[in-house]
Amino acid sequence: MKFYPAQVDAIAEALQNIFQNGTYADREIARILKADKRRGSKDRAFIAEHTYGVVRYYRLYAHLAGGEPREKSDYWRLVGVHLLLQGHVLPNWREFAGLNMADLQEDLGAARAERVLRESIPDWLDELGEQQLGADWAPTLTALNEQAPVVLRANRLKASPTEVQTALAADGIVTELLDADALRVTERKNLFRTQAFRDGLFELQDFSSQQAAPALEAEPGQLVIDACAGAGGKTLHLAALMENKGRLLSLDIHGWKLDELKRRARRAGVTNMEPRPITSTKITKRLTGKADRVLLDVPCSGLGVLRRNPDAKWKLYPDVIDRVVAEQADILSRYSRMVKPGGKLVYATCSVLPRENEQQVAQFLASDAGRGWTLEYSQSYLPQRDGYDGFFVSRMSLTE
Incomplete structure (x- = not known):
């Protein structure tokens, strides 16, 4: 997928605010997306997805990029590392100079041997999790780094789960029924623009x-x-x-x-x-x-x-x-x-x-x-x- 400097710059700006100014990722991403009304849905999705991707593996990426970022250009490099590891081909931009997959793969092998780097987590939190969950901690960490499924709860004051499923299908959104009132969305789309949402037929709520x-x-x-x-x-x-x-x-x-x-x-x-x-x-x-x-x-x-x-x-x-x-x-x-x-x-x-x-x-x-x-x-x-x-x-x- 082709991407553009403006997209990467937006991600770098969001990351700098998240890690240096303490802003919350969801609020910062929302602010960035609202800042430029010209962005289309694909631009917005790219910025949100890859900002979260870097945040999720921040410690690993900082290690591979050569250290903690200080300037905005350093956050560009974190984005470059992330995109390379996601299978993207980096353009020949000066901000990505020196980044190549061969060097990353060599460093990545050693880094993945350390759980705190592989799963990108602070040392103290890794120790606490190990103490509290024992053998369950390592697989829990791995699962927590995966993308969360999108789950809805049918609002039975207005519709049954099957009625919600039918209403969403009319807007091209496919779901599968889970237990009780839950439906899992099989493909990520903007649910808030659907007639079913405007009518109050469902709420976003994880199954747990x-x-x-x-x-x-x-x-x-x-x-x-x-x-x-x-x-x-x-x-x-x-x-x-x-x-x-x-x-x-x-x-x-x-x-x-x-x-x-x-x-x-x-x-x-x-x-x-x-x-x-x-x-x-x-x-x-x-x-x-x-x-x-x-x-x-x-x-x-x-x-x-x-x-x-x-x-x-x-x-x-x-x-x-x-x-x-x-x-x-x-x-x-x-x-x-x-x-x-x-x-x-x-x-x-x-x-x-x-x-x-x-x-x-x-x-x-x-x-x-x-x-x-x-x-x-x-x-x-x-x-x-x-x-x-x-x-x-x-x-x-x-x-x-």
């Missing part, structure tokens, strides 16, 4: 993530709380499972995320959802013992979704993991009080670390806050075994 809401066993007519709702993917799933009946409270400390949820809820036809920003501890204290069901999709390291957010591994540090684990324990201890006797709670993360998952649940159950709670269900999802994002779901019930 789709396991959290059903695990809560919410029923129509109940008071259900999504206590870490964010932009509300799981809130929307819960509304469908509740058939729009009962009360569904969506809480989050970030009011702007709930604003996004309200927009999504209108498109999805959700009518039983009440967004409430958590502006003080009074918000949750007033709900003590009120809820039939509470979903806690807590803040986490995000290590289970590195395929979607590969820059996260370069923004994490040991103290960040420590803070996240402490925050999880605090949320689990305080927010579980909202469940009334006989009610149920789901604790979920998009992490693969037992420290954030099974161990966190075990510590809660052994604590004073965990008295009266019983673990009913616990499941970890690993990308190499289950095929989708790394995820954890557990359900607990409170004695009546």
Whole structure:
């Protein structure tokens, strides 16, 4: 495929901002793509795909390019390394001078012998993963460097999975039915321009993530709380499972995320959802013992979704993991009080670390806050075994 200097320059600019200015890859790519309205769909796809490709293997590419990049021209070289290894022929541009496949192959063989280079991961994170997952860590890392599949959740408030499949086929988008409400897209296309999306027939949601809401066993007519709702993917799933009946409270400390949820809820036809920003501890204290069901999709390291957010591994540090684990324990201890006797709670993360998952649940159950709670269900999802994002779901019930 032929590419142009403007495309590579856009990728280099995005990479420089991601690694030197700390911007998030998804936001930076969106900014770059909006900066030039003249870019067509192929240009946009090329820039997005190869920016993520370099981010994913940043450490390996920097090693092969001769060291950490400092200037924009250094990021051009990282892009050149990436394109060569992807099978592209580099043009005779001065920015790519000295880059050739023969030299790369020689250096690549030695680099691939070291897991931290081969999988492009910080040393400390590799050590932590090995400690936490043992023999599962190496295949997990490899799977997390693969491109994530595109999975949809049919919105049963408006359509069945087969009806969604038919509607998408009318726009030339082929899907395959998975379990429950999930459909996997077989070829990447712009789903947001489809009539099915505008009509609210589906939401983008990974298959592993789709396991959290059903695990809560919410029923129509109940008071259900999504206590870490964010932009509300799981809130929307819960509304469908509740058939729009009962009360569904969506809480989050970030009011702007709930604003996004309200927009999504209108498109999805959700009518039983009440967004409430958590502006003080009074918000949750007033709900003590009120809820039939509470979903806690807590803040986490995000290590289970590195395929979607590969820059996260370069923004994490040991103290960040420590803070996240402490925050999880605090949320689990305080927010579980909202469940009334006989009610149920789901604790979920998009992490693969037992420290954030099974161990966190075990510590809660052994604590004073965990008295009266019983673990009913616990499941970890690993990308190499289950095929989708790394995820954890557990359900607990409170004695009546």
